[in-house]
Amino acid sequence: MIEANGLTKRYGSRNVVDGMSFTVQPGKITGFLGPNGAGKSTTMRMVVGLDRPTGGTVTVNGRRYAQHRAPLAEVGVLLDAKAVHGGRSAREHLVALATTHGIGRRRVDEVVELTGLTSVARVRAGKFSLGMGQRLGIAAALLGDPQTLILDEPVNGLDPEGVLWVRTLLRGLAAEGRTVFLSSHLMSEMALTADHLIVVGRGQVIADAPVDEIVSRVRTSTVRVRTPDAARLAALLSREAGVELASTGADLLDVTGSTAPAIATLAAGAGIVLYELAPVQASLEDAYMQLTEHAVEYRATPPDAPTATSTSTSGAHR
Structure with missing residues (x-):
């Protein structure tokens, strides 16, 4: 179990972590989410x-x-998979860690096999790909057979088979009653892996709840319509004030700004057959974007926004 109470980290006049309190419970996978600069890495450190x-x-x-x-x-702990002496082989790196804790060579061999490193165990870590480096980092985290795991972006650089392996591994460890604290920017993977989420922004906890509960909070007003007469229905809906349409297939429309009953009434009046009419279910990504929309510190310039060279520079950069 991990327990934080009023956790704060200040650099100069800025609180990178600002009074965070949370508990990471055993027996489940807790995802740790937040925009860049939200304080996730500092908290883990x-x-x-x-x-x-x-x-x-x-x-x-x-x-x-x-x-x-x-x-x-x-x-x-896996915070930085590159934190390995590049001149050592994978096995030498693990043996060095094991020696500091009196862990036997048999356990080293077990984690080498578990993480799929057997064929490259004697290859220098400096020659590893990003994905193989991640496997070595996970092997090091598992070396002591710990009750708590803290992993920062563990699937970074892994191929689909590797991502599935990590997901299965973590679910198995949580099922054994271990505490798993997992940070990632991959919303789709977090939705498949995590049971509980702690979402942070600007150094503070924004949400701390089960995944399903967080997703259920999302405000959605989009209705998916399947009809063989999508073009005619789109023409009718486009006349309605505030309605936005997106064609997602030959016979599919996503309608925002209207309701299922209103669409059904309009279609019935025009003799249009509907095969499907249902609200679009929100995703974890939708929920995350809504939760953090006011907590993003680093925003990219939109492609159509004016650049510094296309606007007046009078008084700028002083």
């Missing part, structure tokens, strides 16, 4: 003692990370 909090506390299994006599046996 404070959990494992790499950064010292300015205020508040955070414990793992009832103790601060530094108080555990054998941290690898308590907490498995």
Whole structure:
């Protein structure tokens, strides 16, 4: 279990993490989401003692990370898969970690096999692809057979088979009663993997709830219509004030700004047959975008926005 109470980290005059309180429960996968700059990485670093909090506390299994006599046996951590000496082989890297905790070579061999590294165990880590580096990082996190796992972007660089393997692995570990704390920017994968979500923005917790509950909060006003006469129905709907249409297939329309009863009435009056008429279900991505729309620090310039060279520079860049 991971418990944070009023966790704060200040750099200069800015609170990167601003009074966060949350609990990551055992027996489930908890996703950690937020825009770039939201404080996710800093929070994870404070959990494992790499950064010292300015205020508040955070414990793992009832103790601060530094108080555990054998941290690898308590907490498995993957924060940066590149944090490996490039001149060492995968097995040498794992043996070096194991030696610090009195972990036997048999366990090293077990995690090598578990993570699919057997054929490259004696290859220097510096020659690994991004995906193989991730597998080595996961192997290191699993080395001490810990009760708690903290993983930052663990599927980054993995192929579809590798992504499925990680998902299955984490679900199995959670089913054993272990605590799994997982950060990722891949909403589709998080929707398939996580049971619970902690969403942060500008250093504060925005949402802390089961995945289904967070998705159910999304406001949606889009109705999907399937009809063999999509063009004629679209023409009729386009005359309605505030209605927006999107063609998603030869006989499919997504209608925003109207309701299913109103569309059904309009279609019946025109003799248009409807095969399907249903609200579009919100996705985790929809929910995430709504939750964080006012918490994004770094926004890209829209493609059609004027650039600095196409506008007056009078008084600029002073």
